[in-house]
Amino acid sequence: xxxxxxxxxxxxxxxxxxxxxxxxxxxxxxxxxxxxxxxxxxxxxxxxxxxxxxxxxxxxxxxxxxxxxxxxxxxxxxxxxxxxxxxxxxxxxxxxxxxxxxxxxxxxxxxxxxxxxxxxxxxxxxxxxxxxxxxxxxxxxxxxxxxxxxxxxxxxxxxxxxxxxxxxxxxxxxxxxxxxxxxxxxxxxxxxxxxxxxxxxxxxxxxxxxxxxxxxxxxxxxxxxxxxxxxxxxxxxxxxxxxxxxxxxxxxxxxxxxxxxxxxxxxxxxxxxxxxxxxxxxxxxxxxxxxxxxxxxxxxxxxxxxxxxxxxxxxxxxxxxxxxxxxxxxxxxxxxxxxxxxxxxxxxxxxxxxxxxxxxxxxxxxxxxxxxxxxxxxxxxxxxxxxxxxxxxxxxxxxxxxxxxxxxxxxxx
Numbered sequence: 001x002x003x004x005x006x007x008x009x010x011x012x013x014x015x016x017x018x019x020x021x022x023x024x025x026x027x028x029x030x031x032x033x034x035x036x037x038x039x040x041x042x043x044x045x046x047x048x049x050x051x052x053x054x055x056x057x058x059x060x061x062x063x064x065x066x067x068x069x070x071x072x073x074x075x076x077x078x079x080x081x082x083x084x085x086x087x088x089x090x091x092x093x094x095x096x097x098x099x100x101x102x103x104x105x106x107x108x109x110x111x112x113x114x115x116x117x118x119x120x121x122x123x124x125x126x127x128x129x130x131x132x133x134x135x136x137x138x139x140x141x142x143x144x145x146x147x148x149x150x151x152x153x154x155x156x157x158x159x160x161x162x163x164x165x166x167x168x169x170x171x172x173x174x175x176x177x178x179x180x181x182x183x184x185x186x187x188x189x190x191x192x193x194x195x196x197x198x199x200x201x202x203x204x205x206x207x208x209x210x211x212x213x214x215x216x217x218x219x220x221x222x223x224x225x226x227x228x229x230x231x232x233x234x235x236x237x238x239x240x241x242x243x244x245x246x247x248x249x250x251x252x253x254x255x256x257x258x259x260x261x262x263x264x265x266x267x268x269x270x271x272x273x274x275x276x277x278x279x280x281x282x283x284x285x286x287x288x289x290x291x292x293x294x295x296x297x298x299x300x301x302x303x304x305x306x307x308x309x310x311x312x313x314x315x316x317x318x319x320x321x322x323x324x325x326x327x328x329x330x331x332x333x334x335x336x337x338x339x340x341x342x343x344x345x346x347x348x349x350x351x352x353x354x355x356x357x358x359x360x361x362x363x364x365x366x367x368x369x370x371x372x373x374x375x376x377x378x379x380x381x382x383x384x385x386x387x388x389x390x391x392x393x394x395x396x397x398x399x400x401x402x403x404x405x406x407x408x409x410x411x412x413x
Contacts, residue, residue, distance in 0.1 A: 008033065013068050016041060031075045033063065043071040045078055050085040058089040105190050107150060107181075108143035114184040123275050125250055125318065133174055137162050147185055151195050156202045168206035175200050213338030214330075216346040222334070223397035229328045234298060237291050238306045239321045242336060244288045244390050246343045246360055248275065249336040253318040255305040260284075260292065265383075280362045283383035285390035343389060352388070356381050 005028040016025060018039040024032040030046040043060035060066055060074045078088035111134060119127035141158040142150060155178060163171045175196075182194040214222060226239060242252040251269055259268050267282040274280050284292075292305070299307050304315040317323075321336035334342075340361060347357045359378045 008068060010068055013041070013063060027068070027072070027075075029075060029079065031060075031071060033071075043074070045075055045088070047078065047082060047088070049087055050082060051087070056089065058092065105147050105185075106143065107145050107147045108139055110147045110185050110190060111138075111143075111181050113188075114181045117184075118180070121277050123250065123273065123277075126275070130173075130177060133170060134177070137170075137174060138178070147182075148191055152199050152202075155196050156199055159199075159203070163203050168204055171203055172200070172206055175203070211338045211341055212333055212335045213341040213345075214334050216342065216349060219342065219346070219393065220396040220399055222330075223393065225328050225330075227397070229324065231324045231327070232309065233294070234306050234309070234316060235320050235324045237295055238316065239324060239336070239339075241288065241291050241305070242321060243339045243343070243393060244285060244291065244386075245282050246340055246386075246389070247280075247282065247362075248340065249321055250318045251280075253306055253320060254315045256303055257300065257305060258303075260305075262289070262292075265289065274362060276362070276364045278362075278364065281379060282360075283379065283386045285387045287390035287394055288386075346392065347385065347389065352385060353381070356385050360385055 005026050008025055008027045012025065013033055016033065016035050018035060018037055020037060022034060022036050024034050024044070026032050032044045032046060034042045034044050036042070041063040043063060043066055044057045045060060046055065046057045048055055058078070060071050063071075066074075081088045081091055115127075115131060118130070122130070138158060142155065145154075159171055159174060162174070178196050178199075179194060182191065182196050185191040186194055226236060229236070238252060241255070242249065245252065245267065247269070251273060254273055255267070255269075259270070260266075261268060265284045267284055267288075269280045269282065271277050271279045295305055299305055299312075302312055306316045306320075308314050308316050319336075325331075325334055325336060344357060344361060347360075348354060356378050360382050
């Protein structure tokens, strides 16, 4: 008959004295109290590993931090795992690793990893704006949290103050980025699923507002207002340059002389400054080249076409054109970005090829094959388009523009 072990009592555990050598007191079912020569006591569980059937042991902690009753609870839990052929020590180690990984994978750390990749695909200003939104509205409440602990209610609560202020568009953008970060965590094995996939429904949908712009028949008045406006020459040239080249405000404001190819009458904007991170070539019309001639005495010996008024070593403020248009009486009627919409509307209304217009605006075709074809084939057609547009601007400025004139130009194309 197998020897029956008498369970320990609290008194026996408490009064167990140190000896010259360590020894063990058994409580049964593998649970033992190890008493060290220095008097410290530790709980152990002896068991047989379910896979290779080798004898081993695991610790449950020190006495009196772990009482006899608590040690017995740990034994029961370990025996339940063994009954399922799960090694309790390996299970405990796996849990510990998961906890360490969870603690190191805070939302901010994962977001930082995601952003390191994201910022290579977007313009520098867009990247800075994105990260600023997280620093202001997300990290203060969620940044320190293990990403696997963040659930929908917590994320919604974090964004409610922003939405309550009416900043629904910003809230929507942040929600999109939150989901992208969670998807990144899933794809890299940190999470099993995205718990924030449906939080957009917890907020109102922002009303879509287009960039303020004017109608094509108001172009003549705009050119007259620009000519009479009390603004610096660089700012005047910036507005006209952006209008003639159909580029975005930041692309124009940061233009560099090294990007200008006068021999081929091209402005080559590097990929890192473009919204879609693709190099963009802008055919320069005679009117655009004339603007360059006006700028040469001012900034021809500097890096940027449109230098800052306060620091000639850098470019002008990307909001310079916007502010100038506001002072000219166009506040809430026309923004600098709206000059692109003005060009697009005019060109489409006058029957120009929509694909050529989209290429001129640096809009990326979702069809990859057609996108490559368009970029390769449309440059000469865009040159004709840009010359037509610049001539149309010049005619509008002199009051010559009419539908008949436009149709006459169109027949030439």
